[in-house]
Amino acid sequence: MTVHPGALSRSRRATKRPLLDVVAEVLLAQPGASLAEVAEFAGISRTTLHKHYATRDELVRAVGQRATDIWEQAVDRVADEPGTKAGLRQLLAAMIDSGPQLTFLWRNPALDEDNELTQRYIDVENRCLAVLDRARKEGVLAASTPDWWLLQTLYALVYTAAESIQFGKLAPLDAPDLALSTLLNGLGAPAAGAGSGKPDKGE
């Protein structure tokens, strides 16, 4: 398929973004995309793509590694205030920010093959669990909730918020608060008339 000059230059601009981020998004939207499609979307030629990552497998694993890097940094950044609401908010914000990468990581069964990556994954997940556990001990999260459910719900909210942003439904700056509020308080109506929810102009 021929690349139109216009389309190519348009893609060129996208090249400024880290290659692997673009790849993550493409492969997330179309898991079966060919390398030619991936390359075109990233604004480079298939040959060049092959020069950086010899095989498809290598490329996928590189995306996984980068996603893990990002996740790691996000978790590290909340090390200072681990158990507070603000800490949770910050963690959510950082993770939602990297929604596509993380979603790619979480949804790719193929990445389990890579032992090194799996080890890092477990590592970061444990640090995530530690943050949540700390929040539980601080009385921010319910003590009775199993840790795995906390974690899975966190993932679900990150993914949902990121998708809503990408879909244009949710403003990026609103996302962390919405996710945090949902995580902590749910979406049920406040018990009595005491309005705890943000007053919202009717739609």
Next chain:
Amino acid sequence: MTVHPGALSRSRRATKRPLLDVVAEVLLAQPGASLAEVAEFAGISRTTLHKHYATRDELVRAVGQRATDIWEQAVDRVADEPGTKAGLRQLLAAMIDSGPQLTFLWRNPALDEDNELTQRYIDVENRCLAVLDRARKEGVLAASTPDWWLLQTLYALVYTAAESIQFGKLAPLDAPDLALSTLLNGLGAPAAGAGSGKPDKGE
């Protein structure tokens, strides 16, 4: 690869389950699985699979249609008590029960090509929205929450609960209550020292 007689007869038993359900699970776990793998997993020959569904695309769309059927039935079943907590619980239970099928439907961008399916999808989704909206008007769900966020969170909880069950972390009978409680109350600690030992669905 040759199929061992033992493995084959084992698969045969699985044939009792609707073919499309098995396909949904396989394609969910390994989106890139070949038709040969799908057929083997379903306990039939590739030839037979081709006889039922001429092309891969046709097969995928059939799975999507079936998933939509199931979803439709789940939503219909709560038509009698639309706005209550019990109604929401029932909806969650039915959807979690069909977690793999629904997840397959939600995660398959390729299905958007099928116009008929897309129309049905929108239809069911709207009925889902109606149920949630009703619950909001009844004071079960917070009035300020945007409908799309309600819906997405519902999806996320269904998917997460179903996955937790499949992973062996969550008992199927516990799932609806856990999901409902999380949806309504979140996972934050109760405001004061009022000891609530377990995720309560106190009425």
Next chain:
DNA sequence: GCCGGGGTGAACAGTCATGTTCAGAACGGT
């Protein structure tokens, strides 16, 4: 101007999934 690195397009062989056909086995009903 010369040079080198990175990028590009084109072509190639190899591999694999797909879709199709066919002859025959297994099964169930008569």
Next chain:
DNA sequence: ACCGTTCTGAACATGACTGTTCACCCCGGC
């Protein structure tokens, strides 16, 4: 035993993707 249906294994043609190579171009440094 007969017959029709369904499933099966095998083989085949086709097409797509992959991974590789090579000649060439662009661009910035020397």
